[in-house]
Amino acid sequence: MKVLLLGSDGLLGSELKKVFSSDYDIxxxxxxxxxxxxxKEVLQKVExxxxxxxxxxxxxxxxxNAESEKDLATAVNGYAVGYLAKAAQKVGALLVHYSTDYVFSGNKGVGYTEDDMPAEVPSTIYGQSKLLGEMELQKNTDKFYLIRTSWVFGSGGKNFVxxxxxxxxxxxxxxxxxDQHGKPTYAVDLAKATRDLIESSAKFGIYHLTNEGDTTWYEYAKYIIGKYGTTQKWRKKEFPRIIPVNSEEFSRLHIVRGQATPAKRPSWSILVNTKFSHLRPWQEALKEYLNSLI
Structure with a gap:
């Protein structure tokens, strides 16, 4: 079966390439x-x-960076998805597309399921551009898997870990x-879950795929430093001290340092998976990734 993978050198794309290369004509x-x-180029290549x-x-x-590069973010995350959807519809292909927890407002106070409506206007330009992509996808094809995920980490690209x-x-x-809550997701697990979703012939539509368990950036950082600190690499120096700050204080620190003010991220953007098999806990996945760095 022919698969066209776009972004094959990225954080997730590189793992998708590994997962699909063995049994698919990719x-x-x-x-x-x-x-x-x-x-025009999209349609030409797909045809x-x-x-x-x-x-x-x-x-x-x-x-x-999307806050100052709105046009580029909107073109790539928004309108381009519509072009892909039109091309996929024309040749009868299934389109798998990834979106983000940042399409939600973060004001709900509990996790967001696949049936929850995104914010009318997400708080970041990035979130707005991804929401536009979701709308363009659903408007232009009926044969799609829209996979929302969050806090992706792994080899092959810049990430928090x-x-x-x-x-x-x-x-x-x-x-x-x-004071920002979410779910870390291992690119390896997300790639495998994507293949499982496709091969399950599940109903087309929206899915939330993340590793299980939620955390804050601060608790996440403590876990990363603590676990990585058990390796030989880290024993060359003392552990850094990790200090919790709220989003407002973090923004002020950037201003004092002459750095760009961070985008205003949602405070509670936890995705809840109610429609597909659950992935393993993020702590277990993170340990595997950290061991791969030794």
Whole structure:
């Protein structure tokens, strides 16, 4: 079965490539192979390859930079998804697309299920661009899996886990936000779950796929430093001190340092999976990833 994978060199895309390469006829594109913001080029490539499945693992993922690069974020995360959906519909392909917890307001106080409505206007430009992509997807094809996920980590791309390890080796003290809640997700597990979802022939629609268990960035950072600190690599220096701060204080610290103010992220964007098999706890997945770094 032919699969067209877009973004095959990214954090998630590289794992998807591994998962699908063994049993599928996969065409894996990086950004240089296809400009997904060019509607004509998208249609031409899709008609040329005629895949049965298109997996879109591309995206503009810098939440903070999107605040000053709205047009680019909107083009990649929003309108381009519509182009892919139209092309998929034309050749009869299933389109798998990934979205984010940041489409929700974060004001609910409990987790968001697949049936909950996104915010009318998400708090970040990134969230707004991803919501536009969701709307473009559902408007232009009826054969899709829209997978919302959150806090993705793994090899092959910039992520919070790697950032904490790097900063922990450089600094004696780390200040980390303690009033934003979410679910970490291992790219390896998400890629495997994506294949399982496709092969299950589940009903088309929206799915929430994350590792189980929620946390804050602060508690997450403590866990990362603590677990990585048991390896030989870390014993060369003392553990950094991790200090909890609220989002407002974190923004002020950026201003004092002359850095760009972070985007206003949702405070409670926990995704609840009610429609598909649950993934393992994030702590277990993180241990596996940290062991792979030794």
């Amino acid at each position: 065409t894996a594109f990086v950004r240089e192979n296809l400009d997904i913001t060019d509607e 040329e390859i005629k895949p049965r499945i298109i997996i879109n693992a591309t995206g503009y993922t810098s939440v903070d 790697d950032t904490m390890i790097r900063l922990g080796t450089e600094r004696d003290e780390l200040r980390v936000v303690n």
